[in-house]
Amino acid sequence: MKFGIVVFPGSNCDRDCFWATSNILGHPSEFIWHGDDRDLSSFDILILPGGFSYGDYLRPGAIAALSPLMERVRGFAGSGGLVLGICNGFHVLLEMGLLPGAMLPNRNLKFICRDVNIRVENASTPFTSKLAEGQVISLPIAHGLGNYYLDQQELKVLNREKRIVLRYCDEEGNIVDEANHNGSVENIAGVINPAGNVFGLMPHPERAMEALVGPQREDGRAFFASMLDVFKERGVLDAGKET
Amino acid sequence: MKGRAEVRVMLKDTVSDPQGETLQRSLVSKGYDVSRVRAGKFLQLELTGYSREDIVARLEEICSDILSNPVIEDYEYDLEEVLE
Amino acid sequence: MKGRAEVRVMLKDTVSDPQGETLQRSLVSKGYDVSRVRAGKFLQLELTGYSREDIVARLEEICSDILSNPVIEDYEYDLEEVLE
Amino acid sequence: MLEKKLKALGLTGGEYDTICSYLGREPNELEMALFGVMWSEHCSYKSSRDQLKKLPQDGPQVVQGPGENAGAVDIGDGYVAVLKIESHNHPSAIEPYQGAATGVGGIVRDIFTMGARPIAILNSLRFGSLEEKKTRQLFTRVVKGIGDYGNCIGVPTVGGEVFFSTSYRENPLVNAMCVGIARKDMLVRARAQRGESTVMVVGARTGRDGIQGASFASCELTQNSSDDRPAVQVGDPFMEKLLLEACLELREKDLVEGVQDLGAAGLTSAASEVASRSGLGMEIDVEKVPLRDENMSAMEIMLSESQERMLVIPREGCEVEVVETFLRWGLDAAVIGQTTEGSDLIVREGKTIKGQVPVDSLVDKAPRYTRSAQGTGKKQEQIKVAEPGDIGEVFRKILASPNLASKRWVYEQYDHMVGVNTVWGPGIGAALLRVPGTKRGLAMTTDGNGRYCFLDPYVGGIIAVMEAARNLVSMGARPLAVTDCLNFGSPEKPHIYWQFKEVLRGMALACQKLNTPIVSGNVSFYNETGGQAIFPTPVVGMIGLLEDINQHLVPGFQEENLAIILLGETFDEMGGSEYLAFIEGREEGKPPQVDIAREMAAQEAVMEAFELGMLENIQDLSEGGLALALAEMTFTAGMGAQVELTGKLPPHVQLFSESQSRFLLTCSEGNLKQVMDFLREKDIPTQHLGWSGGDSLRIKGVLDVPVKEMETIWTNAMANQLGY
Numbered sequence A: 001m002k003f004g005i006v007v008f009p010g011s012n013c014d015r016d017c018f019w020a021t022s023n024i025l026g027h028p029s030e031f032i033w034h035g036d037d038r039d040l041s042s043f044d045i046l047i048l049p050g051g052f053s054y055g056d057y058l059r060p061g062a063i064a065a066l067s068p069l070m071e072r073v074r075g076f077a078g079s080g081g082l083v084l085g086i087c088n089g090f091h092v093l094l095e096m097g098l099l100p101g102a103m104l105p106n107r108n109l110k111f112i113c114r115d116v117n118i119r120v121e122n123a124s125t126p127f128t129s130k131l132a133e134g135q136v137i138s139l140p141i142a143h144g145l146g147n148y149y150l151d152q153q154e155l156k157v158l159n160r161e162k163r164i165v166l167r168y169c170d171e172e173g174n175i176v177d178e179a180n181h182n183g184s185v186e187n188i189a190g191v192i193n194p195a196g197n198v199f200g201l202m203p204h205p206e207r208a209m210e211a212l213v214g215p216q217r218e219d220g221r222a223f224f225a226s227m228l229d230v231f232k233e234r235g236v237l238d239a240g241k242e243t
Numbered sequence B, C: 001m002k003g004r005a006e007v008r009v010m011l012k013d014t015v016s017d018p019q020g021e022t023l024q025r026s027l028v029s030k031g032y033d034v035s036r037v038r039a040g041k042f043l044q045l046e047l048t049g050y051s052r053e054d055i056v057a058r059l060e061e062i063c064s065d066i067l068s069n070p071v072i073e074d075y076e077y078d079l080e081e082v083l084e
Numbered sequence D: 001m002l003e004k005k006l007k008a009l010g011l012t013g014g015e016y017d018t019i020c021s022y023l024g025r026e027p028n029e030l031e032m033a034l035f036g037v038m039w040s041e042h043c044s045y046k047s048s049r050d051q052l053k054k055l056p057q058d059g060p061q062v063v064q065g066p067g068e069n070a071g072a073v074d075i076g077d078g079y080v081a082v083l084k085i086e087s088h089n090h091p092s093a094i095e096p097y098q099g100a101a102t103g104v105g106g107i108v109r110d111i112f113t114m115g116a117r118p119i120a121i122l123n124s125l126r127f128g129s130l131e132e133k134k135t136r137q138l139f140t141r142v143v144k145g146i147g148d149y150g151n152c153i154g155v156p157t158v159g160g161e162v163f164f165s166t167s168y169r170e171n172p173l174v175n176a177m178c179v180g181i182a183r184k185d186m187l188v189r190a191r192a193q194r195g196e197s198t199v200m201v202v203g204a205r206t207g208r209d210g211i212q213g214a215s216f217a218s219c220e221l222t223q224n225s226s227d228d229r230p231a232v233q234v235g236d237p238f239m240e241k242l243l244l245e246a247c248l249e250l251r252e253k254d255l256v257e258g259v260q261d262l263g264a265a266g267l268t269s270a271a272s273e274v275a276s277r278s279g280l281g282m283e284i285d286v287e288k289v290p291l292r293d294e295n296m297s298a299m300e301i302m303l304s305e306s307q308e309r310m311l312v313i314p315r316e317g318c319e320v321e322v323v324e325t326f327l328r329w330g331l332d333a334a335v336i337g338q339t340t341e342g343s344d345l346i347v348r349e350g351k352t353i354k355g356q357v358p359v360d361s362l363v364d365k366a367p368r369y370t371r372s373a374q375g376t377g378k379k380q381e382q383i384k385v386a387e388p389g390d391i392g393e394v395f396r397k398i399l400a401s402p403n404l405a406s407k408r409w410v411y412e413q414y415d416h417m418v419g420v421n422t423v424w425g426p427g428i429g430a431a432l433l434r435v436p437g438t439k440r441g442l443a444m445t446t447d448g449n450g451r452y453c454f455l456d457p458y459v460g461g462i463i464a465v466m467e468a469a470r471n472l473v474s475m476g477a478r479p480l481a482v483t484d485c486l487n488f489g490s491p492e493k494p495h496i497y498w499q500f501k502e503v504l505r506g507m508a509l510a511c512q513k514l515n516t517p518i519v520s521g522n523v524s525f526y527n528e529t530g531g532q533a534i535f536p537t538p539v540v541g542m543i544g545l546l547e548d549i550n551q552h553l554v555p556g557f558q559e560e561n562l563a564i565i566l567l568g569e570t571f572d573e574m575g576g577s578e579y580l581a582f583i584e585g586r587e588e589g590k591p592p593q594v595d596i597a598r599e600m601a602a603q604e605a606v607m608e609a610f611e612l613g614m615l616e617n618i619q620d621l622s623e624g625g626l627a628l629a630l631a632e633m634t635f636t637a638g639m640g641a642q643v644e645l646t647g648k649l650p651p652h653v654q655l656f657s658e659s660q661s662r663f664l665l666t667c668s669e670g671n672l673k674q675v676m677d678f679l680r681e682k683d684i685p686t687q688h689l690g691w692s693g694g695d696s697l698r699i700k701g702v703l704d705v706p707v708k709e710m711e712t713i714w715t716n717a718m719a720n721q722l723g724y
């Protein structure tokens, strides 16, 4: 069970992701430099971390999407590997076209850093199987461009295929405009690809792994536990070691 | 040949524009009769190629692959030759 | 009269442009022969006034007070009439 | 002719004569410019150096005191905390967004220059009244500038303060502090170890921006300041992030002798200070400096303040590896010169020597002035404030005072969690971070009430330090060390210089008593416009240690039936209070006084009670007094309290007086007697005020306000003025 964490020059949640997968969960983890054109077959899960890959100049993720390693990532995803894009990593996946849609500036035009409520819309993905549909969890967000856009046509498709995985909600789980911190279409906070192995989300599960830091709850762990479950089922991972 | 291009990247008409809308509202609140604002990017590039066609071909690539995101944006450009 | 203005806001030449420089370097690393990039803003406005002169006067105000930061930026614009 | 030139460089005729005597000849233009910037107030501390020496700078915990890019103190387990604060007041007044952004960039460089990984940024802001549109715009841009820069480089902005007073209308203050962590045995100093060491510059290319910024920061802002200002620098946080990672990698691989960032006075200052610290000479060839603008003169290259550049001195034989490391991070490193066994700074343009001056004449032998100091002689009056008609109304009103209201509007624009070490971010007394790799916690805060200092600079200086310490104690942390930023008007005016000396005298005494040496800092003079100076404003950045991070307390009432205890004595001290300023529109009177012995006893008692595990909450009392402290404690969990004011003073005084050396403590009902006995035994005045619980704050016979209502007022006050 090995995590690969892709490092772009301006990534800044790469170390946090490493801390989560390696120090907290105890799984082998390795940084992968974006400029290396290397074979990824030794990895089981790839994480594209948050940050400001190229200062977010021009558009977040735009320049990173063209990094040499990204074609390898595309191949990894194409052959069914799990790819998780968090915040800026989500931007990169959007820019690569691995996930649909694009990001606009938050509707209040400000960077927003706070803990928010998220409703789980689809708990049958490899990233959310440890959660329950309709469950309300708490995760931090920290972004200036998280206003998710998708045209109506595609939105229909995503809804039909249950590919909207997370939505911003209020404490009771209602999808209301006041809880739509950045103005995303239909309060969308995370989406998945048709094959169900590439997942992007704006909130930061890696910041919600320990009660000591971040929100009091450790809701971020469920995402990692879900991914590890996939490998447990496949028999790759011995059952005692998942969290 | 060396060319100087001016690229304008605009949000598609169908995409809402939080920046433009905020600007429009604040202009109206300051008393200006502004009915619509759309915000985009403006980029000046100096680039070299074998010929004008060559430069245009590269510029098209640069604009569509990097400078704009086709999901939400359109672009247009002017190219003029730089005499050295 | 109703007018449509296209405003281009650019960093002054003496001011460094990290965004443009970063873009330039990454374009070069992708194999494009680009020697210089300057990044700016592009804005489209629809505004109404008594006359062309009136609109121009307001546009000047808007550009210098709101759309650009005169300490580091210059602006230019085109204005055309919108027939309704 | 000469006179005009000297004026442009900020040099006096007398200083010019000194330069001639140091050189044994007249300086050429370049040399004069070198002296101009190095002898500016900003670089030479010529008016403040003698005074700063009076601050306590030593202690067993000090690993690096003032004199390097940042101070460093031992935090155990083989680690040091590296800290420094700096002002970017003038640039932020001219171009708020970039000025504030580059301020953050500069202070963060000071930290990683030392080989420390930055783990936190704090920011201390002073602005005019938010009623004014101009202030709202400035403030909004400054906050965005700080946020965008820190967010991009991935260093959390975990705390700070904001204070509004018309005194800062024309001269806003923007101070930024950074804290980093390094292995004690891995600190990098800004010095070379031998002659003929290679000197490299790396990072952004050098342009015409910010030429003479140091001199600009050393004079008063005038109406024309927008015309003669240096070209504004645009921050490049992405470049900074690359530099940060590359420099830390060099340290990790032990490839460098010394690193120095390029800040005010650019290459001139970096080169001469490294040479001076190393006791060596240095040669710089300006032709080798990578340029952004064409046709730059030697002088422009030496004076440019282009941001995001570092001077790097590789270890012998490691030059190639250093360059390769930078290249991998996408950075160009250029060899621009070398150290020499001589004692001169030599500036070449290829083969031609453009200037040659003794290093010590630029640095150590820069002029020092003992300015004359003259107090106003005016004694501030004790203020009696009439009882308000409806104290509940007044209380609701003051909750919305921008100085007391929640700063959420500000800190939500800052990523305060990145790095996953933030145990408590902004929003409470002090920030608390886990020290990565240890079980300790590091608490940090900035404090300094300019209004108190204006009314009584000596007492204000003491309070600035003591309040910072109280904030740390409220996190269960023992104060460890201080970095300070001293923001004042023109030192050439006797009453300003008197303020400066008095504030310093107070700070020095407080730091000495607390055993919190000042290990780094910054002085910003000439914060005045049209002869009108700002309030004298020291900003104290203090860090403290919590031995076991898992022992940290949770702020605010989390449970019902906690006993609420007021520790310390409340006096009729409404002078200088926020009540007086906000409700009555007066910034005057005798500010609260401090009895240092009582203050120390109070802090020590709270620490001991905490360490004995008797307490549930610790909350310090500061601006807004008991009323605000109680209100803030109800917000975290939305839980109210019932209390009774048992003191003899009128209720509004008990609620809003800003008497010092006070805390609110809570403990379980079972522990109440024990806590009270413990404090009484130490002879500390203590009152049991009441209990937590319910959904309103009820002060018997005085007011009863629902928590929801208070919280709405308090939380939204800033956004209501500034827009959401």
Ligand SMILES: Nc1ncnc2c1ncn2[C@@H]1O[C@H](COP(=O)(O)OP(=O)(O)O)[C@@H](O)[C@H]1O
Binding pocket: D123, D124, D125, D157, D158, D159, D160, D161, D162, D403, D404, D407, D410, D411, D425, D426, D427, D428, D429, D430, D431, D447, D471, D622, D623
């Ligand atoms: N500019 C700022 N940036 C970040 N946090 C801030 C800022 N101003 C205030 N805060 C936070 O708001 C809280 C209240 O600040 P303040 O009223 O100064 O606290 P105290 O009176 O306890 O020192 C603190 O946690 C502080 O860190």
Ligand SMILES: [Mg+2]
Binding pocket: D161, D446, D447, D448, D467, D622
């Ligand atoms: Mg304070």
